[in-house]
Amino acid sequence: MTLEPGLYHLLTISTGLFFIGVYGFLTRKNLVTMLMSIELILNSVNLNFIAFNKYLWPHRLDGVFFTLFVIAIAAAEAAVAIAIVINIYRNNRSINVEQTEEMKY
Amino acid sequence: MTGNQIIFYLLALLTLGSAVLAVSTRHIFRAAVFLLFALMGMAGLFFWMNYAFIAAVQIVVYVGGITVLIIFSIFLTQETGEKLPQQLWSRRFIAALASFCALAFTLTQIFQHTFNASKQTAIEVSVQQIGLQMLGTNQYGYALPFELISILLLAAMIGCIVIAIRLKPTS
Numbered sequence: 409m410t411l412e413p414g415l416y417h418l419l420t421i422s423t424g425l426f427f428i429g430v431y432g433f434l435t436r437k438n439l440v441t442m443l444m445s446i447e448l449i450l451n452s453v454n455l456n457f458i459a460f461n462k463y464l465w466p467h468r469l470d471g472v473f474f475t476l477f478v479i480a481i482a483a484a485e486a487a488v489a490i491a492i493v494i495n496i497y498r499n500n501r502s503i504n505v506e507q508t509e510e511m512k513y
Numbered sequence: 514m515t516g517n518q519i520i521f522y523l524l525a526l527l528t529l530g531s532a533v534l535a536v537s538t539r540h541i542f543r544a545a546v547f548l549l550f551a552l553m554g555m556a557g558l559f560f561w562m563n564y565a566f567i568a569a570v571q572i573v574v575y576v577g578g579i580t581v582l583i584i585f586s587i588f589l590t591q592e593t594g595e596k597l598p599q600q601l602w603s604r605r606f607i608a609a610l611a612s613f614c615a616l617a618f619t620l621t622q623i624f625q626h627t628f629n630a631s632k633q634t635a636i637e638v639s640v641q642q643i644g645l646q647m648l649g650t651n652q653y654g655y656a657l658p659f660e661l662i663s664i665l666l667l668a669a670m671i672g673c674i675v676i677a678i679r680l681k682p683t684s
């Protein structure tokens with residue numbers, strides 16, 4: 409591993425970001441903070457796509473398109489998730505996952 | 514170290530540091546602001562790689578859209594200024610251990626693998642190229658996924674309205 413930034417450095421950053429998101433998803437109990445962890449995970453995937461496009465397939469643009477589609481899906485997912493969170497808060501007065509157990513049984 | 518390297522490592526430090534703080538702080542509003550900085554660092558990395566269009570989309574959609582949405586939902590659902598309850602020490606330890614083991618495994622796999630770059634000449638990533646290919650219907654065109662995404666966004670928009678609407682109680 410050299411000092412000059414390259415593909416491996418970018419993959420290291422995106423792997424670190426992915427598992428930071430996984431750690432947040434496992435430890436948080438609040439629905440909004442869990443959503444933030446999911447955003448971090450999706451972003452690390454974007455960095456992967458762009459790095460592969462830049463260093464491995466510089467003659468094509470596929471990574472750029474996949475990144476654009478991932479960003480669009482992340483925006484739709486965040487909007488739906490926040491609508492659900494606000495609805496849960498209206499019914500339960502709390503957005504803690506441990507108190508969201510209406511569908512448990 | 515050249516300026517290129519210094520900028521890269523600063524951006525990497527900003528991204529990873531704010532991501533760690535975003536998942537570990539107990540003030541929910543601070544977590545949202547650290548998430549904002551992490552997303553800005555990602556946009557900086559895209560600029561560093563010369564993908565200016567992706568960086569602009571990242572800033573517009575993530576920093577301008579999703580983070581503001583998250584902050585609004587925090588205001589609507591949370592008493593600001595109150596700390597989140599402390600998690601169990603064992604749960605945090607086990608989550609950190611699992612994440613770290615998976616991280617180490619993935620990194621060893623990545624560093625043992627040699628990637629084969631294509632030998633063809635690179636093309637310039639301009640907005641014109643992206644637009645022509647995204648709406649193209651020829652071999653490498655992305656017109657069909659583009660239309661699918663637009664239907665998905667419409668469905669998500671209608672779904673949000675249906676989920677979050679409050680019906681008046683019928684007497």
